[in-house]
Amino acid sequence: MREKKKRLSIFGRIFFFLNSVFAALLLLSYILPYAVPKSFPILSVLSLLVPVFIIINFIFMFIWILSVRRQFLLSFFVLIIGYSHVTSLYKFSRNTTAPSQNSISVMSYNVRLFNIYNWIKETHVDKKIVDLVHADFPDVVAFQEFHKNQQAAFNFYTYKHVVLKGKNKKTGQAIFSKYPIVHKGSLEFPNTPNNAIYIDIVKNKDTIRVYNLHLQSLRINPQKEELTQENSERLLKRMAKTFKMQQSQAELFEINRKNCTYKKIILGDFNNSQFSNVYKTIKGSMKDAFVEAGSGFGKTLDYPFFPMRIDFVLVDESFTVNKFKTFTEHYSDHYAIQSVISLD
Template structure:
């Protein structure tokens, strides 16, 4: 430190603080949010920590300073986290007749209340689904009121709830549904639906989940404006709300984890988790399943329209008995606050 200029001493101080926060974020996926709900917020911005650590590494490297070792260690330890955030191009796998396509999409009630200025969004989404032609389609925030025609699917399971505004989850399938059900959560409007599908000689369990929202604005400028303008009391209320959402997500993830223990079929879990791939909730639900983005995705894999930040909060997990042949997200298809995600699978 003595040989550093005052600017570098200041930069190194920031570097040390960032290192501590990053390692703390590394540990948090293994700790239940019930114990550290506010600290769990760090998992949402772990990718940002990794990027800044990378910049610090380059900063010290160009000056040939040994301080680069700290950021280098942080990046080496976090290599598995980097793969969850950014995926380099995967080699294309040839399509086969045994392949089947799964799509998951939070459609935000098909824009029922005109959150977006575009007209006929329901029809646009329907056409997109027809073009992609998934064999299994999982929809979150589904609305019957929007009257989107998906009759191309002979088999479906839809579960709706709510008093004045009914919404829910839907599973549409080209394969027969031999069993179906729903999992409701205590003190929450969120839920999970599931269906057992008969595909040839195989039976596949499909879960369609929508976990508790943390209700953060998709525009970071709005968040900053709110932080600048609201009182300390309201800031504390916002942190309390986020903490409560993380606690609810933990309970919901544990309910799903226990439910799937009784399933002996190969399974797929789709949906809107409302949390990052660096969280306890993600780790709990994924278990020993494959994250289809990690297996065959490209780039950042963002699934939520969060301005300036590639947020990935929607997932498709597949059983290890399935080969993940491709994964796509569609950030240019802005007809909801989420983007559709799609994977091509094959039973081994």
Template sequence: MGKLKLFEKFIFLINSLIAFALLLSYILPYVEPKKFAFLSVLSLAVPFLIIFNILFLIYWLLKVKKQLLLSLLVLAIGYNYVLSLYKFTSSKNVDDSENISVMNYNVRLFNLFDWIDDPNLKENMSSFILENSPDILCMQEFRPDEEIDLEIYPYKHIELSGKKIRNGQAIYTKFPIINSGSIEFPNTSNNAIFADIVKGIDTIRVYNLHLESSRIDPNAEEFSKENSQNLFKRVSWTFKKQQSQAEQFLVHKNKCLYKTIISGDFNNTAYSYIYNEIKGDMQDAFEHAGNGFGRTFDFKFFPVRIDIILVDDTFEINAFKTFDVKYSDHYPVMAKVKVK
């Protein structure tokens, strides 16, 4: 454990900067984007920061250097962050007849503009949904399409907008719907819809939430100079708008007296103020029963989980799965929950 060489000093400098950034990110769930937009953008990089601090820890451990204490301490302070990035859990052995299965899927207009080169995509997507047969199916960026077979669902609530391409959010369910509606966010095509469904003696409020997108192209080989300059500004504006949408949504949600499930594309990570506000004291199905990184968005640089299923404490979470199927730029997720 001698003195550091010049190269090692440089490595430790980079390590220190990344460790500080991760430490700073721990306050992000409590920092309003409207007040500190420049900080809120950092939430997108948290998975990257955690992974690199782990790599620095291993590097100094192999070198037998006391500098390992820096990343070790920062990771220990935010151990909940680290544990939420990658999960090791297993499904509980519960009779499926007791479970309610909820799938969330941003279907990206069912590949209307052939973003994915697959002539059988719609047929495969239909087969996927029918094979897994969730009791409740929440879809974002939905548009009616006769090639998508959803006949197993006798009940549905759909809200569409737009003139040229009618699209929006949809809730399909095997259970009767006794009430439904929409929370319209101003100056955007994004919104939240809800359906009150009846299963047995229970009435359950299901929200399908789609927050503002930052419209980052995950497959661009490189950002142009203009994109690089405007990326920070665009994401900051998006997070401010998401905060307003989340506040509007919570006013509606907090008046609900039913058992509640929130399913949706948050367009933000679990390390953000937006997620923290909406989650409140609810349970994240991935954190309780998920496995792996839980990646839900096809972003090539690091795992991003922005599609979320939350349930209140009247439910027990028995299973959660992220499906590795490439029919959209999002991956579908499904939770199995049971009313306590």
């Protein structure tokens, strides 16, 4: 007779219980894009933790496999069910195609005011940001948290749209373009310096609308904020309020987008992950350039605990995404992203 498989030890049972908890949390996270922040604000906070749930379930699965235990099937099936979530978090290979003559390169970069307050203890960070952009020289570049002192530094672009906000009108959003701007505008969000700006550019015979979107900031400083401290409840409430504001901003943006008949490119800092309702609302049927042609985690925020992708390039379905790149230069609390797309 075949020897029966040994039962799990007490430690093994506790380990499997923990595995079950994180598998359940990951399953719950699959419905988060459908959880409207105004109705489920605290639940929406969990969307930031989805990368953690995915990574932990992979760890559980591999430990069970190495132990030759069938318990690996729990995390395996949960990860398979959420295959689109997994591939949105990590891309194993870069799917690149040759750009066509009708291609356009775009970049998005939250430059954090060009380090004007010396958050990064390094000299000439502002010049290094300008040099980074100049070296790649994308056709269109969108900046969030732009400072007016840097406008002249980007004179190598012929066309620009800069919208400054705040009491002294020194900071805001900016778009620089090699192509003529035939129309431009700004979409104001109430009670915040964050906003969306846009330009309509002409590429060959096509008119394309390019949005630069900066949603409400979470204002979490990983060097100062500790979720384990006594202020964690207050922090969670603040984050929930932010998510509700983001939803209202996404709804305002959606109205503007629906009224535009041109092909569209959305660049920007959403201050929320690809697993959120806010991202789902803005993305709609558009393509996520990282998912189409990126690789690795695509981390865009300098957050030490887990990879957060909160900056995006979204394009209409009529575009082909040829390339996507996440820069590694650390000149802000965000990393620049760039994509090359072609008009079919």
